[in-house]
Amino acid sequence: MINRVISGRSRADRLDELRRRTATPVLIVGGGINGISTFRELALQGIPAILVEQEDWCQAASGALSRMIHGGLRYLETGEFALVKESVNERDRLLKNAPHYVQPLRTTVPIDSYCSGLVNAGKRFFRLSERPSRRGAMVIKAGLTLYDLYTRENGSMPRHHLAGGGETRRLWPDFNDWVKCSATYYDAWINYPERLGYELIEDSERANPQALAINYLSVVGAADGRVTLRDMSGGETFTLAPHVVVNATGAWVDQLNGVLAPGPGSARLIGGTKGSHLIIRSPKLLAALQNGMVYYENQEGRVCILFPYFGNVLVGSTDIRTDDPLDTICAADEQRYILDSLRFVFPHIAIADEDILYTFCGIRPLPVSDTAVNGRISRNHSLKVIAPAAGRDFTTLCLIGGKWTTFRAFGEQAADRVLQLLGEKRRVTTTDLAIGGGRDFPAVGERKAWVALLAAQYHQEAAQAARWAERYGSRVAALLEFAGQSPDRPLDHHAGYTVNELRWLIVNEQVEMPADLLVRRTAMAISGRLTPALVAEVTALLAAERGWSETVARENLRLTIEQLAQRHGLAKLAASATEGETYDHP
Numbered sequence: 001m002i003n004r005v006i007s008g009r010s011r012a013d014r015l016d017e018l019r020r021r022t023a024t025p026v027l028i029v030g031g032g033i034n035g036i037s038t039f040r041e042l043a044l045q046g047i048p049a050i051l052v053e054q055e056d057w058c059q060a061a062s063g064a065l066s067r068m069i070h071g072g073l074r075y076l077e078t079g080e081f082a083l084v085k086e087s088v089n090e091r092d093r094l095l096k097n098a099p100h101y102v103q104p105l106r107t108t109v110p111i112d113s114y115c116s117g118l119v120n121a122g123k124r125f126f127r128l129s130e131r132p133s134r135r136g137a138m139v140i141k142a143g144l145t146l147y148d149l150y151t152r153e154n155g156s157m158p159r160h161h162l163a164g165g166g167e168t169r170r171l172w173p174d175f176n177d178w179v180k181c182s183a184t185y186y187d188a189w190i191n192y193p194e195r196l197g198y199e200l201i202e203d204s205e206r207a208n209p210q211a212l213a214i215n216y217l218s219v220v221g222a223a224d225g226r227v228t229l230r231d232m233s234g235g236e237t238f239t240l241a242p243h244v245v246v247n248a249t250g251a252w253v254d255q256l257n258g259v260l261a262p263g264p265g266s267a268r269l270i271g272g273t274k275g276s277h278l279i280i281r282s283p284k285l286l287a288a289l290q291n292g293m294v295y296y297e298n299q300e301g302r303v304c305i306l307f308p309y310f311g312n313v314l315v316g317s318t319d320i321r322t323d324d325p326l327d328t329i330c331a332a333d334e335q336r337y338i339l340d341s342l343r344f345v346f347p348h349i350a351i352a353d354e355d356i357l358y359t360f361c362g363i364r365p366l367p368v369s370d371t372a373v374n375g376r377i378s379r380n381h382s383l384k385v386i387a388p389a390a391g392r393d394f395t396t397l398c399l400i401g402g403k404w405t406t407f408r409a410f411g412e413q414a415a416d417r418v419l420q421l422l423g424e425k426r427r428v429t430t431t432d433l434a435i436g437g438g439r440d441f442p443a444v445g446e447r448k449a450w451v452a453l454l455a456a457q458y459h460q461e462a463a464q465a466a467r468w469a470e471r472y473g474s475r476v477a478a479l480l481e482f483a484g485q486s487p488d489r490p491l492d493h494h495a496g497y498t499v500n501e502l503r504w505l506i507v508n509e510q511v512e513m514p515a516d517l518l519v520r521r522t523a524m525a526i527s528g529r530l531t532p533a534l535v536a537e538v539t540a541l542l543a544a545e546r547g548w549s550e551t552v553a554r555e556n557l558r559l560t561i562e563q564l565a566q567r568h569g570l571a572k573l574a575a576s577a578t579e580g581e582t583y584d585h586p
């Protein structure tokens, strides 16, 4: 069966629709993964919810994650068993429901002793200590045994394995001398989180055409029971009377509460921490990882990760308190910290500054906490209801915390609370519902034959069809159909993508700015492949599809280059674009 894309709604159509709606049962503010998940849950129950995002879908924390879909092994130590169980269940659901983007990940933990950390782990469990410390083999073994127990219920992953000194040295010759043994277990990773976020929106609108999702639309005010929204591209404002507002704005939750209820501030709910990652080009480091993840404690006992990502290595992360949702630039001292941590585990693999191809940073929207150690702030999620008050006739439901991994469960819980407020009942569950290109996507063993059949049906080369299947899962059929309708060619500055492929994304996936394409609908940016010429080529394609004037196209190109330089450490890209040089990158 062809997994067709049903979009058809242009931005102008969406804004028209918004203009017609003067009231809505639910307005969801924030198009990160948790707002999107709540939208999907409500749309599937028949609720004509409206979802708005001030920039692009998954542009904030939901595009800045470590890209792990995981149970959260370390939360066992603080006794958050329910969170680990929920996370493991959600991880296993994502492996089934989004097999095109979520895959198992073999994970190895280097360990420096057999017994260390026992006393501290005990203290942490009984909340007598917050001090980070290194965990020895016995503590890790205990954690992994419990983890296996949760995992075994779903029968999805192999059990953990503890390797002694000899075996570890043989398997991991590049590890630092302090590594005495190691443990290997399985979790999962996601290659296109932002794409999965978009597919959830598309599924929701397809299931319920009354549900409406609009990006680049910001909530900017509220008065007399009505909320004001501003179109961030055209400047037009709209007002809506909602029955319930879902505040899913992550690091902006407190700010939005201030906008919705001007006057004396409500209680602070969010205490964010900033986290940065690097994408590093190092064939030696890549080879050392042997296709798996290394999950380790650095010199101060903080958990760090690294694993292969689109041919490079993703390394992270930092964990620094901040109250500013826009504090999302990976600073020079963070880069140094991440590289020092990397040297701590692989001391003989040198990384030069020019090996850092790309950086990304986001704010974890954690619950406000007075814990002295950031890593100890709970990664659990919760809901807070703010009752209507004079001048604010709607109830506000705030989403606090939450991991990417648990978006479905959190969205389900938020939607259930909204349904209760609306006096409605749940009709369907999403536990086993495949997402986007994960629908009817064949199992690994059957994929090659399936792709060959599709390639023949649409007169496309098998290699191209296979590449698209890897990127879009079963939605590849819709792309093949679209791409076959006019002559196609590879981009001049990135042979891995074609013109019709980008046109298909622009037409169907609410692409408004070049960065939406470069950073979130494709992996061009995160795979370290951006050049000024490529950014200009993609902008020109978008300009042609959208009918931008030359002035608008030039301004959007300038804004994009500036944003990529600022948010992703691509200052060199900005410099060479200004000087009209070609940027020397792989």
Ligand SMILES: Cc1cc2nc3c(=O)[nH]c(=O)nc-3n(C[C@H](O)[C@H](O)[C@H](O)COP(=O)(O)OP(=O)(O)OC[C@H]3O[C@@H](n4cnc5c(N)ncnc54)[C@H](O)[C@@H]3O)c2cc1C
Residues within 6 Å of the ligand: 029, 030, 031, 032, 033, 034, 035, 036, 052, 053, 054, 055, 056, 057, 058, 059, 060, 061, 062, 063, 064, 065, 066, 067, 068, 069, 070, 217, 218, 219, 220, 248, 249, 250, 251, 252, 256, 274, 275, 276, 317, 361, 362, 363, 364, 365, 399, 401, 402, 403, 404, 405, 406
């Ligand atoms: C460094 C880091 C590493 C992480 N690693 C992992 C991991 O490996 N695995 C995992 O499971 N989780 C991970 N997480 C956690 C996870 O990414 C987040 O908890 C999750 O993405 C939060 O999603 P959200 O939708 O709540 O918030 P966000 O994604 O931040 O979305 C909130 C949105 O609200 C929008 N908004 C704000 N104000 C307005 C307004 N007035 N009008 C309209 N829109 C507005 C913002 O633009 C933003 O897009 C990580 C997080 C970080 C930061």
